[in-house]
Amino acid sequence: MLSFAATVLLDGVSYGMVLFLISVGLTITMGLMRVVNLAHGSFAMIGGYTAGYLTQKGVNFYFALVCAAAVAGALGGIAELTVYRPLYRKGELSQVLLTIGLVFVVTAVATEMFGAFPYPMVFPDYLAQPVNIGFRTYPAYRLFLIAVGAVVAAVMWYLIDNSLYGAKLRAAVDNSKIARCVGMNVNILFTGTFIIGCALAGLGGAVGAQILSLEPSYALKYVVLFLVVVIVGGEGSFKGSFIAAIALGIIDTLGKYFVTQAAPYLLYAAVFVLLLWRPQGLMPSKAAG
Amino acid sequence: MTALNRDEPVAAPPATSFGAMTSGRSWLALVGHALPWAIIIVFYFMAGGYLSLGTQVLIWILFALSLDLALGYAGIVTLGQAAFFGLGAYAAGLFAIHVSPDPILGHIAAVLIAGLFGLVTGAMILHTTGVTFLMLTLAIVSILFEYANQARSLTGGDDGLQGVKIDPIFGMFEFNIFGETAYVYAAVVLFIWFLISWRIVHSPFGRSLDGIRQNARRMRAIGTPVWWRLLAVYTLSAAMAGSAGALSAHATRFVGLSVLSLLTSGIVTVMLILGGTRRLYGAFVGAAVYYLVQDATARISPYFWEFVVGLMLIATVLFLEGGLLDLGRVGRRLFDRLRRRPDPT
Numbered sequence: 149m150l151s152f153a154a155t156v157l158l159d160g161v162s163y164g165m166v167l168f169l170i171s172v173g174l175t176i177t178m179g180l181m182r183v184v185n186l187a188h189g190s191f192a193m194i195g196g197y198t199a200g201y202l203t204q205k206g207v208n209f210y211f212a213l214v215c216a217a218a219v220a221g222a223l224g225g226i227a228e229l230t231v232y233r234p235l236y237r238k239g240e241l242s243q244v245l246l247t248i249g250l251v252f253v254v255t256a257v258a259t260e261m262f263g264a265f266p267y268p269m270v271f272p273d274y275l276a277q278p279v280n281i282g283f284r285t286y287p288a289y290r291l292f293l294i295a296v297g298a299v300v301a302a303v304m305w306y307l308i309d310n311s312l313y314g315a316k317l318r319a320a321v322d323n324s325k326i327a328r329c330v331g332m333n334v335n336i337l338f339t340g341t342f343i344i345g346c347a348l349a350g351l352g353g354a355v356g357a358q359i360l361s362l363e364p365s366y367a368l369k370y371v372v373l374f375l376v377v378v379i380v381g382g383e384g385s386f387k388g389s390f391i392a393a394i395a396l397g398i399i400d401t402l403g404k405y406f407v408t409q410a411a412p413y414l415l416y417a418a419v420f421v422l423l424l425w426r427p428q429g430l431m432p433s434k435a436a437g
Numbered sequence: 438m439t440a441l442n443r444d445e446p447v448a449a450p451p452a453t454s455f456g457a458m459t460s461g462r463s464w465l466a467l468v469g470h471a472l473p474w475a476i477i478i479v480f481y482f483m484a485g486g487y488l489s490l491g492t493q494v495l496i497w498i499l500f501a502l503s504l505d506l507a508l509g510y511a512g513i514v515t516l517g518q519a520a521f522f523g524l525g526a527y528a529a530g531l532f533a534i535h536v537s538p539d540p541i542l543g544h545i546a547a548v549l550i551a552g553l554f555g556l557v558t559g560a561m562i563l564h565t566t567g568v569t570f571l572m573l574t575l576a577i578v579s580i581l582f583e584y585a586n587q588a589r590s591l592t593g594g595d596d597g598l599q600g601v602k603i604d605p606i607f608g609m610f611e612f613n614i615f616g617e618t619a620y621v622y623a624a625v626v627l628f629i630w631f632l633i634s635w636r637i638v639h640s641p642f643g644r645s646l647d648g649i650r651q652n653a654r655r656m657r658a659i660g661t662p663v664w665w666r667l668l669a670v671y672t673l674s675a676a677m678a679g680s681a682g683a684l685s686a687h688a689t690r691f692v693g694l695s696v697l698s699l700l701t702s703g704i705v706t707v708m709l710i711l712g713g714t715r716r717l718y719g720a721f722v723g724a725a726v727y728y729l730v731q732d733a734t735a736r737i738s739p740y741f742w743e744f745v746v747g748l749m750l751i752a753t754v755l756f757l758e759g760g761l762l763d764l765g766r767v768g769r770r771l772f773d774r775l776r777r778r779p780d781p782t
Contacts (some may be wrong), residue, residue, distance in 0.1 A: 234755060240567055245710055246754040248703050252747025259740040368699060372575055379572045399587060406757045414581035421577040424561060427569045 151283045156401055162290035164397025165297025166359050168353030170370075171377035171389055172304055173345030178375075179384030180321045181338060183235055184243040186419055187250035188349055189371035194254065195220040195350020196269070196362045197262055203270040205249075213354050220350020221343045228342040235334075251367045259364040269357040289358060296355055300348065301390055308386055321384075376419050382429030392430060473721045477624050481617075489616040489688070494728050495623040496684045499630055501708045503677035503722035508706070510713030511639055512650030512672045515568075516702045517574030520558075520581050521675040523697035525551040525586065525682025530598045530692040538604040540612075540622070544683045551679020552672050559671035563664060575699070582697040598692040612687070619688040626684055630677055634717055637673070646670055707750050713760025722761050 174188040195216035202212035227250065235243050277290055278285040320327040320334045327334050353360070360370055377396060381388030396415070403414055408414040422430075480491050500522055528547040537543065562573040585592045592598055605611040610618045620668045637643050648656045649663050657663050686692050695701060704727070712723025727746065734742040757763055 162732040178568075184571065231751060231755065238754075239514075241508070242754045242758075244514065244516065244571070245706065246751055248707070249747040249750030250779065252703075252743045252750065254747075256740045256742075256744035256747065259743075262737065368703075372579055372699065375572060375575065379568060383568070413580045413587070414578045416583065420573060420580065423565075423569055423576070424575055427565050435463070 152188045154283065156292060156405060157287075157398065158286060158294075160398030160401035162293040162297075162397070163401060164394035165293045166356035167355060167373060167377050167396055168390055168393035169300055169354075170349050170360075171374045171393055172300065172386065173347075173349040173352070174374050174378045175381070175384060175386060175389045176341055176345040176348075177187060178378055179382075179389070180190055181236070181319065181341065182321070182383075183232060184240050185247050186244060186371055186375075187247040187254070187326070187367070187382075188345075188374055189369075190251055190254035191220045191224050191349040191369040192353030192356075192370075192374075193258060193345040193364075193366040194223055194353070194361075196353035196366070197258060197346075198362075199354035200267050200269040200357060200362055201262075204268070209270075209272045209275075211362060215350060216354035217347040217351040220353070221347030224346025224349075225339060225343040227346075228339050229308065232342065233338075236338075255364045255367050258367075262362075262364070264364055266292065267362040269354070269362065271358065293355060293359075296351075299349075301384055302388075304348075304386055376416075380419060380422060380429055382431040385429070385431040388429060388431030406433050457653075462594075468475050469718075473718060474628070481620055481624075484620075488620050490728065490732070492616055492623050492688050493685075494724050495620070495627050496681050496688065497705065497724040497727070499627045499684065500678055500681035500722050501712070501724050502627075502630060502634060502680065502717065503674045504705055504709050505714055505717060506634060506637070506677070506718055507674035509709065509716075509719070510643060510650065511646040511667055513563075513667060513671060514571060515574040516699065516706070517558075517569055517578040518674075518678055518705055519697055519699065519701035520574075520578040521551045521678035522682040522685070522701060522705070523578075523581060523585070523692075524554055525679025526686040526692045526696045527598065527682075528593060528679070529683035529686040530601045531591070531599050533603055533686075538602050540603050540606050540687050543603070544626070544680065544687070547683035547686075548676045548680045551682065552676030555675020556668070556672040559668050559675070563667050563671060565655045565656055569759055578697060578699060578702060582694070582699075585694055585697055592692075592694070592701060595694045596660075597694060598686075601686060603687050603689040603690060603693070612690070616688070623684050623688060626680060630680060631717065634677075637670075638715075638717065643671075695704070708745060709760075710753055711749060711761055713722050713762035716760075716762055719760050728760060 170188075170192045173191070177183055177185045177188065182427060190320035190395075198219045199212040200215035201211060202215055207215075231246060231250070235246060270288060275289045277288055278287045279291065281291070308317065316327075316332055316337060320332060320337050325335050353362075353366075360366065373396070377389050377393045380396070381390070399418065400415055403412075407414065477491075477495070481488070486492050500518070503521070504518050505514075505598045507515060507518070525547040528550040529543045532543040533540075536546075558577055562570060562577075565573060586594055588594070589596075603612050606618060606622060610621075612618050639648075645656065645661050645666055648661065649666060653663050682696060685696065708718055708723035708727045710723070711726055712719035712721065730745055730749070731742040734745045753760060757767060759766065
């Protein structure tokens, strides 16, 4: 019984880590920078396809992950400079529409380049094997996910809450006019932050490819999940989105074990009720007030 | 921060009633009003093999029109419109299978069910705004989608709802493979809803929606029951979307799971924005252009249309906030600016 509970916990946490890895970028772009970014899943997908393509060509797995983050980040930077920047001043509707437009474009390009079917990614052998963790054997891949997620969470927590960069970012988000007045280059700060967010999404899309499988519909299919993590966690709150992602992972895993039939819509129903109960999410960031 | 933010104040609608059209520059307005309907009628005789495509366009016009009421006029930024379209489609399909094959009864049932669903969900979520509201509408449409996917015995899951049989309308006009009946049926339903919408947006109620979109707080301050007004228009919009869904189920005798997908919400929003919000006819232009582009680009590559539609959407948001129907005004402004440039004084 205890080992079963531990298995559910590990399954849920590793799934939650994938959600966190991808959504943490969205917490930045949507939570902090206030862009309703429905295209976030596209950057995760771009990272996934990049890594998938490279590993199939026999490139080193970790180098492929770096490339995935780099490509997603670079494309994110270009997108920020060209189409996102005019959006900061516009309403939610414009943001929703433009980012849906981006999703369409990315989906079409992905289908054209890689075909409409799930695209396999090659993981190193030692990640594909189960390892002994005391009471049972467990897939090394999922333990790897948990490790990567934990590292990224720690780095992001330090970066946003404790570094000078984080302080600048929070200041610029709270009041970009004053931030400009005290001599900060808000534009570069935002572009850089957007690149970081998209690169993290690319990394998440790549390492999570076995759980959220790569296909052109990825960009639209999973974006609701990522949005749920950010909104439920409370916009702009890293702690909140971490907790939300892990909770979502565990709830979904529990659902798959016990109520296979109802799992997907129970999840959305839970989100619905939670948002009615706390419209600002679990942990509304103080900056959002 | 609702709807597309426009800097200039919203101009008064050109003609406030059908009566007003008989005076002043009425002939222009009259031609403007007659043109879309004339095209719809002429298309019936000219279409040939394209008639079922025309029916699809009519259905999506109605769907986009329903969104124009909620999103365009009242400024309710929703991504859940597919919930009502899908609910209407499934209701009409299931009604035909399990209750009665009569299309009119089925249509009314679908409209009532979609409207009731709009009323209930609207009452639950309309006090929220912005991203929270957006997420709630996404959650609703996702719940319905996943439910329809799971409940295979009821909906057929991702195989879709098959075996829908519809009686002839009034016992006289049979739905045949050439789709003449379906086309006329869709056109008549669209016309009825158009008249209702026209009457509503030019009524005091419609003007209060305009006010709510521009500044809900001020409207509340001058005594408008904002929440009730939003609920009313949301319910109406849901009923209309349900009607479009019922048309779709009747015209194709099939309901696919995709009617409830997020993509459906996305596409109808694209159509409305392409054509232009708050004009009613924007839905006509948007849906028609969307299908034309899809038809033309799908010949090049099956995925090319998605690419083009995406680019069109991005361009519309960045450069043409009023949609295609705004091309004239934007063009004039550009022309004025170009003309002024050589003369710096």
